Amino acid sequence: MTPDSTSDGNGSPDDALIDLTSDHHFMGEALRQAGKAYQAEEVPVGAVIVHGGRIIARAYNQVELLKDATAHAEMLAITQAESALGDWRLNECVLYVTKEPCPMCAGAAVHARLGRVVFGAPDPKAGCAGGVLNLLQFPSFNHRCEVTAGVREAECRQLLRSFFAEQRRRPDEV
Numbered sequence: 001m002t003p004d005s006t007s008d009g010n011g012s013p014d015d016a017l018i019d020l021t022s023d024h025h026f027m028g029e030a031l032r033q034a035g036k037a038y039q040a041e042e043v044p045v046g047a048v049i050v051h052g053g054r055i056i057a058r059a060y061n062q063v064e065l066l067k068d069a070t071a072h073a074e075m076l077a078i079t080q081a082e083s084a085l086g087d088w089r090l091n092e093c094v095l096y097v098t099k100e101p102c103p104m105c106a107g108a109a110v111h112a113r114l115g116r117v118v119f120g121a122p123d124p125k126a127g128c129a130g131g132v133l134n135l136l137q138f139p140s141f142n143h144r145c146e147v148t149a150g151v152r153e154a155e156c157r158q159l160l161r162s163f164f165a166e167q168r169r170r171p172d173e174v
């Protein structure tokens with residue numbers, strides 16, 4: 001196991017080389033959101049939406065806090081981005097999310113016409129960006145998103161693994 005590299009950005013030697021428009025950089029911002037979910041004892045998934053090289057939405061999973069099964073990071077981020085742009089069409093936007101989107105979130109991404117979806121950890125059980133289904137690029141839908149998989153995959157997956165390992169150690173939790 002490698003030490004958790006997502007908890008704080010305390011000056012890795014690569015900092016100076018970071019390209020602020022890169023997928024690596026924006027996934028780092030999504031990881032930061034996932035870390036907030038972790039601290040709030042939510043399944044650690046984070047998302048950001050980028051428009052014209054600028055982050056216009058940041059969110060993390062809040063299902064427990066809001067007691068709302070639809071409060072996935074991607075859903076909250078999509079709503080924020082639509083408000084920020086004053087438009088439900090997000091063709092010019094890129095969604096970065098730490099885990100492969102579920103059916104609901106992939107469906108929402110298609111409805112919002114997101115230009116591109118970038119994810120970290122694949123979800124072989126429920127992933128709908130190619131894992132189980134590919135709803136993001138479903139041939140008969142009227143919109144298909146570009147997909148980039150596996151950006152900072154190890155960090156994204158590690159966060160989920162530590163979270164679920166910790167949950168299992170708690171006898172009072174279901």
Ligand SMILES: [Zn+2]
Nearest residue numbers: 072102104105
């Ligand atoms: Zn989802």
